Amino acid sequence: xxxxxxxxxxFFDGKAEEAMNFYKGxxxxxxxxxxxxxxxxxxxxxxKRIMHALLDGEVRLMASDSHQASPETSKIELxxxxxxxxxxxxxxxxxxxxxxxxxxxxxxxxxxxxxxLKDKYGVEWMVNISQPAGK
Numbered sequence: 451x452x453x454x455x456x457x458x459x460x461f462f463d464g465k466a467e468e469a470m471n472f473y474k475g476x477x478x479x480x481x482x483x484x485x486x487x488x489x490x491x492x493x494x495x496x497x498k499r500i501m502h503a504l505l506d507g508e509v510r511l512m513a514s515d516s517h518q519a520s521p522e523t524s525k526i527e528l529x530x531x532x533x534x535x536x537x538x539x540x541x542x543x544x545x546x547x548x549x550x551x552x553x554x555x556x557x558x559x560x561x562x563x564x565x566x567l568k569d570k571y572g573v574e575w576m577v578n579i580s581q582p583a584g585k
Contacts, residue, residue, distance in 0.1 A: 458528055460573060461516040466500035469571045470513050476544040479507020486515075527566075531578035535563070542577045545569045555579070 462469050467483060474481045482504045487497035499515035509530065532538060542555055548570035555565035555577065563579040 455510065457510045457512050460511060460513040460571075462500075462513060462571060464499060464515050465571060466503055466513045466515045469573075470500075470503045470505055470511070472569075472571070473509075473511055474505055476541055477505065477507060477509040477511075479505050479509065481505050527574040527576050529576040529578065531562075531576075531580060533580045533582040535579050538577055538579045542567065542575075545575055545577075 460466075460469070470481055470483070483500055484502045485497065486499045486501045489501060501514055503511075503513040505511045505513075530538070530541065539555060542565055546567045546569070550568045552566040552568060552574075553564070555563050558564045561581065565577050566575065567577075568574050
């Protein structure tokens with residue numbers, strides 16, 4: 451069987467490069483940026499806007515600059531989880547820097563540690579830290 455990915459695609463209005471470098475600083479990985487000037491006929495004012503960005507590593511994110519992000523995106527939050535508590539706490543703290551913590555990381559009724567935040571670019575995140583198998 452072949453491999454299939456579901457990759458979040460984020461839209462920013464002129465902040466895609468900055469945001470993707472922010473996420474690269476948190477998650478690591480390789481960042482590829484393609485600017486609008488790689489497309490023939492691009493207006494000079496849009497030449498350095500990001501046509502497509504890919505952060506490829508342990509976490510995969512895609513993004514671009516768009517003048518018209520869909521209002522439906524307010525219905526989406528990114529969820530990240532696992533059992534590496536130190537790593538996930540570090541990611542939560544780094545994502546929250548300059549943003550808003552909606553719910554601090556705390557033990558919840560299903561037994562995991564869970565928190566929510568909105569980062570400084572308006573992206574909403576849910577972080578769930580589960581117990582390692584066998585604990």
